[in-house]
Amino acid sequence: MSKTEELNLEDFMTGLIKRNPGETEFHQAVEEVAATVIPFINKNPIYIENQILERMTEPDRTIIFRVCWEDDSGKIRTNKGYRVQFNNSIGPYKGGLRFHHSVNLSILKFLGFEQTFKNSLTTLPMGAGKGGSDFNPKGKSDREIMRFCQSFMTELSKHIGPDIDVPAGDIGVGAREISFMFGQYKRLKNEFTGTLTGKALEFGGSLIRKEATGYGAVYFMEEMLQHRGDTIKGKSCLVSGSGNVAQFAAQKIMQLGGKVLTLSDSSGFIHDPEGLNDEKLNYLIELKTVRRGRISEYAEKYKCHFHEGKRPWAIKADLAFPCATQNELELQDAKDLIKGGIIAITEGANMPTTHEAITAIKKANLVFAPGKAANAGGVAVSGLEMTQNSIRLAWSREELEERLKNIMREIHQQCVNYGTEEKQVDYIKGANIAGFVKVANAMVAYGAV
Numbered sequence: 111m112s113k114t115e116e117l118n119l120e121d122f123m124t125g126l127i128k129r130n131p132g133e134t135e136f137h138q139a140v141e142e143v144a145a146t147v148i149p150f151i152n153k154n155p156i157y158i159e160n161q162i163l164e165r166m167t168e169p170d171r172t173i174i175f176r177v178c179w180e181d182d183s184g185k186i187r188t189n190k191g192y193r194v195q196f197n198n199s200i201g202p203y204k205g206g207l208r209f210h211h212s213v214n215l216s217i218l219k220f221l222g223f224e225q226t227f228k229n230s231l232t233t234l235p236m237g238a239g240k241g242g243s244d245f246n247p248k249g250k251s252d253r254e255i256m257r258f259c260q261s262f263m264t265e266l267s268k269h270i271g272p273d274i275d276v277p278a279g280d281i282g283v284g285a286r287e288i289s290f291m292f293g294q295y296k297r298l299k300n301e302f303t304g305t306l307t308g309k310a311l312e313f314g315g316s317l318i319r320k321e322a323t324g325y326g327a328v329y330f331m332e333e334m335l336q337h338r339g340d341t342i343k344g345k346s347c348l349v350s351g352s353g354n355v356a357q358f359a360a361q362k363i364m365q366l367g368g369k370v371l372t373l374s375d376s377s378g379f380i381h382d383p384e385g386l387n388d389e390k391l392n393y394l395i396e397l398k399t400v401r402r403g404r405i406s407e408y409a410e411k412y413k414c415h416f417h418e419g420k421r422p423w424a425i426k427a428d429l430a431f432p433c434a435t436q437n438e439l440e441l442q443d444a445k446d447l448i449k450g451g452i453i454a455i456t457e458g459a460n461m462p463t464t465h466e467a468i469t470a471i472k473k474a475n476l477v478f479a480p481g482k483a484a485n486a487g488g489v490a491v492s493g494l495e496m497t498q499n500s501i502r503l504a505w506s507r508e509e510l511e512e513r514l515k516n517i518m519r520e521i522h523q524q525c526v527n528y529g530t531e532e533k534q535v536d537y538i539k540g541a542n543i544a545g546f547v548k549v550a551n552a553m554v555a556y557g558a559v
Contacts, residue, residue: 116152117163119144126167133216135436139223139461140167142468142480146539147546160558162550169196169222170203172215175265177243179258182251191262193241193269193277196222199552202273203239204229204489204496206280209287211246217436218242221280221460225489227545228482231521234493239275241266247282248402259290267295272303272499278492279308281435284354285320289313304499307492316495317507318514319488324358325511326487326518327431327458327479332366333522334454334477337535343367346385346427348452350374351434352398352405355458355485359431360386360394372422374434375405379422382414426450433458441466448474457481468538475534483521483541490517 123141130136144163151157173193181187192215195203205225208218218240225238243262247255270277279288288308295305302314309315318325332342345368349356352373360370369385373394382390390412397403409416423430423443430452432439436459439447444467447455454477457463461481463471471478491514498504505513521541528547529540 115158117148117158119148122148122163129168130216130219133219135216135220135461136223138465139220142461142465142538143223143227143542143546146536146542150543150546156554157550160554162553165553166197166226166546166549167223169194169219170198171195172219173241173269174215177245177258177262177265179254179261181254187258189243189245189258191241191243191265192218193266193275194218194222194239195269195275196238196240197226197549198237199549199556200230201235201237203270203275204236204278204492205238205240206242206278207283207287207291208240208242208280209245209247209282210242211244213242213244220436224460224482226549227542228486229489229493230545230548231483231524231541232486232490232493232517233520234490234517236489236493236496239277240280241277242280242283245282247287252286255287256290259287260294263291263294264298266291267298270295270305272305272496276304276492276496277306278489281353284308285310285315304496307495309495311504314495314499316491316498316510317505318510319491319495320354321358321361322491322514323355323485323488324360324433324458325362326490326514327355327359327433327456327484328362328366329487329515329518330479330484330522331429331431331454331456333519334456334479334535334537337522337526338477341366342429345369345429346371347429347431348372348422348425348427349431349433349458350379350422350438350462351432351459352394353434355488356431356433357391357395357398359433359458360391363431364388364391368429371427372425373405373408374422377404377406378416378418378420380405380409380414380416381422381425382412384414423447424450428453430455431458432462434462435459436461437464439463439467441470443467444470447471448476452476455479456484458485460485472536472538477535478537480538480541482545483525483537486521487514487518490514
């Protein structure tokens, strides 16, 4: 391609798929971004001349390694470990570690690519990375998880550091796993630095970190509604998932005067027409984080409906918060939401909505917030944890929540600035272009590196 020739989406995706065969999740994430940024790039040929999008879709490096560990019976077990260091143009690589049987290179590249834009939108100096393993913590003892985490970190420690790459938690990696890994890193390096985020408060963690992703998604919804002269107060809400993000999205919805009607897990969803309250939410948190039970137990206790094997999107409501996992909201689900009177959707999970569903949602003129903007609260507070570690200070809950609220407000404003068309805001376009510009300008400034 000559320097003056415009980019074409179809040709670009053909080349990307050829270079990355079989990585369907990664293809999906790139196409969603490329569809909105390519018209912007074609109006700014400096990005074409420097092949910025081609470079941005290729990780700086991909590290794959073997993780050997011993189970409680003395048997040696082997898993695969990964760290995809995607882009460090605006700061150290930053992004979570996921322990789940579904983890593969395609999923981690999709997450790392999305992280590039998400971290850029936070306004904090963070690059993008993602990693993890096909190890599944479910059903493992604490000692088995400790041995796995120590073995995993023994290799990962060679590639990370507070000014290089700062991993965090993700699915299957909570405070327990982060603690085991941080302890091993400290032992190996003989230093105490903020190399991991999501740590316990006793050794450098930040207040509201576990709440941040869910809180941030709800703050973003409130910003979108206020931009239209509306508010969450009095609205009925569908929330999927029952893990960390869903729990604290539900809590913040209730604090802002909304009613949470649904929650879900892999077995199905509950519909509580009366709505959650503090007692019910506390029970759910204990159920999921301590007893690790099923969502059906909530339905049994509070005498509400449990829909086995189904998703909550056919329930009539005002707002929707998909907070479970990628591609959980498909075309038929989008049709159900539209039929049920939903006015706005905010992605709490990473890429929970399929391309076909997004197309239907946009055609119906629903307000839709993509995860790279709406769920950036988690990594934003991780960035604030990095800052607190660097200056050896800890901010109060109130100060951190105010900082989080301001960051989500700023992300919303960036989406409005780049995504407004004929007085309507295309939040996907706005988030993609705003996230792209900051990273792209840094890459242009560095030259061919």
